[in-house]
Structures are given as structure tokens and as C-alpha cells.
Amino acid sequence: MISVYLKEINSFFSSLVGYIVVAIFLVLLGLIMWVFPDFSILEYNFASLNQLFIIAPLVFMFLIPAVTMRSFSEEYQAGTLDLLRTKPITENQIVLAKFFANLSLVLFALIPTLLYYYTVYELGSPRGNLDTGAIIGSYIGLILLAACFVAIGLFASSLSKNQIVAFLLAAFLCFFFYWAFFYLSKLPIFYGRVDDIIQKIGIDYHYESISRGLVDSRDIIYFITIIFTFLWACKVMITEFRVR
């Protein structure tokens, strides 16, 4: 499993994918957080990283599908999944290796944002006037959210040998699971009756709950369930309904 993990990581950084993903993520966040006057922390006058945790999911929503789209589609296209399948390695191991490799790349992109924390910490008046607990919670939330998106992306990639299809499907599913349930709950047939349940199906509800610094076991279980469901579906796709 480690060998496949390392191979995936290598392929991110031996092609441009890894660098481009990290660069786009940081440039986009940097612009929004420090340059664009409407959102900039410098104009905002509050010592918080709220912008980061509002914007990052949106960036992930198209960036993570762009990373994961090749995972299985490319292997289907080149036939290399059959190559792996003749080796002493199980489908579970392949899926998990790819999951952790993609997640590692996303986390790698996230590490430099710790600098933002330090900056805001220093800029606070008085110095260090910052809700560290909420920020730690938000980072945990963001990592779990990224893991969900990676699982969704891998599943989408396991559906098609066409990378564009995989990307579009993944981006749509990420959007749908992140946002759609909140707005669907506002429909008249749900509103006032089951809207709270509908909202709880969406990722954003749990993400925001963790972001408040309240790491609740129910939210963690929710995220883990989503991740494992999609990884399991992905495994089923590559074993049973393989694309020829």
C-alpha cells in the first residue's frame, strides 16, 4: 500500500499537477484574504481567520476534483489498473493508498496557511487576541471536509475513463453535498417540518459546527461515514463494474 501511495505522491510532483494545485490554492486564498478590499483581513479590522474557512471550501470544491480526476480515469484509460490487479495488492489497498496520497497533497497545500494564523496573531491588538480554539476546530473541520471531497472525487473518477467527466461529476457532487441540502431544506414541503434533518445531511452543517470550535463526536462520525461510503462505492466500482 505504501508503494502505491509513494508512487501517487511522486506522480503529483513529477508532473506539474502538484505544484499547480498548491500554487493556485495559495494565490487564490492570498488574494482574497489580504488583497481584495471587500474581503481583506486588513480592511476587516477583526483579528480572525473567518475568511480562510469560508473561502477554502469553495476553492476545494473545484481544486480537489481537479486533483482526483485522474486517479482512476487515467488508470482505466491506460489499462494500468489491470497491471496493479495482477500484483499482490488488494483493491482496498489501492483505494486507500490513492485516498491518502490525494489527501496528503491537499494538506500540503494547507500547511502554508498556518502563516496566516501567525500573521493575524501578531497583528491582533493586543497581540495574540485571537480565538485559537475556534481556529484549531476550523482546521480540523477543513481537513475532514477535504477528506470528504477527496473521497467524492475518487468515487467520481472510478465511474469514468474520461477525466473531464470525472472532474465535472466530482465538482457537482462536492457542491451538492456541501451546499444543496441547506437550500433544499428551505423548500416549502420541508420547511418547518423536517428542514433540520435535511440540513444535517449536508456537509456544511457539520463543517460549520466544528468550525465554531466545538468538536462534536456526531460531526466526526458524520464525516467518517461520508468518507467511508464514497471510498467503499469507489472500491465496488473498480472491482465489479469496471470500465473497459
Next chain:
Amino acid sequence: MSIKVSGLTKYFGKQKAVNNVSFEIKKGEIVGFLGPNGAGKTTTMKMLTGILEASEGQAEILGLDFQNQKAEIKKQVGYLAEANPLYTDMYIEEFLSFVANVHKIENKKEAVQLAIERTGLIPERNKKIHQLSKGFRQRVGLAQAIIHDPQVLILDEPVSGLDPNQLIDIRALIKELSQSKTIVFSTHILQEVQALCDRVLIINKGELVADDQIENITRTALEKYRMQIETKAAIKLDALKTAVSGLKVIDKKHQKYILSWNGNISKREEIFQFLVAQGHVIYEMKMEQNTVEDVFQKLTQ
């Protein structure tokens, strides 16, 4: 017994791709797996490597069965797929050490080195796979199949699409590997079978239609003999046909004749006696070998 297959059947939806195929391959044998395109060769091979699961029937490799000992089988089998899928943006050594890692080979560097040497990849070793010619890619495919020193090699069309020089190289390589391993390889190039293997399995429309030594197959499948004769003067063919029953004249050009008959090879003696009695001067009298092509066509019609 290296490979033992009994009643192997594979459905794709309602279509039967492989139908009730049984055969056994002994240790150290090199067996050609022959059949027209779409006959089920690749499907059978994929079932022998664990890529596909059989719908019905059993396959055993080295006495291990696929239900319970799949992981063990994968350690003992090397597979070169038809399209030879490789991670083309990797360097040769990088790719081979990845494969060695997946196999958890202890002496990784040595294994990679040995595979590169055996497959003659040394002059290209520092290239990326996508920079290689088809012949060298095929060698990389073979290198990844033998890196873990498997006892059984399954090669799906190892020589298709190669130029004649590459073909001879790869053929020699397979021959060399066959000294220490059991090899099954598929092809629709018949010369390949004649050049390489002891035994042929012919498969058509998913069914095994022949399983024997090459000479036996060519003889028994046709029971047909052809003879080429050249004489100084023209032969009276009608007289010949009455003297030797069951003869057919296939071709006639000047004083060159091609005769054929079914059944008994001893008719060549009767033909000779007839020609001598007629006082013919015989320049040439030669039995033509039945080619594998003839057999193949007959069996797969």
C-alpha cells in the same frame, strides 16, 4: 502440475466469452494459446491471473486455487497484458522498483538490476517509458512480469506489432525464460507457435478445439497430404488417377504438378511406381508439410 483448468466459463452479460475450457500444463512447458481475435484468449488469460473471476469452473496454479489463495497465486505468476499497460511518465528503473515494492521484494535493487539485464534494457535504462520504442516497451512489460521471479509466466500477445528484428529478440528472450519457467503465451501469429512452443491450445468462439503437440495437430486435424512433382515430360493425369485411386490434382503448370489425397501417406510410393513404369524422368518429388495455417483455418472455421 503448473496450471490446471477445469470447466472454466466466463459470461459477459448473456454472452459466453469462454465456454467450458479444460486443460493442464506441466511444469516447465511452453504452451501456445492460439485463436482468432475475439476467441476468448485474453479472457482466459485474465482469469488465470486473477484480473477476472470465472463465472463457472475452476482454475488452479501450482495447486493453489483462486478462491482462497489469490494473493499467493499473484506472487507466483507474472503477466504481460496485451496492450502492455505501463506508467509511461515514469523512468524505467523507477517503474521497476515500484513493481518490486508492490511485490515486497527484499533485495529490491538487485531484482531491478537483474530484470533490466535479462530483458536487455541496459542501453535505455535512463529513459522514461514513453520515450521508448514499442520493442523496448515490450521488454519493460516483460521485465515487470519477471521481476519477482515467478514460476508461471502468462504472456498475452507478447510479439504483436513488433518489427522483425524486435520480434526475433523478444522470441529469443521468451525462449530463454522458458528454461526455468512455465510459460503460456497467446498469439494469432502462427509462426510464433512453431518457433517457440511444444504444445498448442487452439481456442475458437470460447471453446477449446485442439490441445496437442504441434506435429500431431497438423497431422490428425487434416489427414491430407500434398505432393509436388516435376517431370521432364507431361504426365498423363487420367492414367495416373486410375492407377492411384483418390488422387486430386490441385495445380498444374507446365510439367509441375501439385497432387493431394486423403488418408494414407503410402500412396506416394504408388505414385512413384506409376511414374517409373511410364518411363518418366523425375526432377522433383516432394511432400509438402501441412502448415499450422491450414490446421488453424480448418479448426476455426
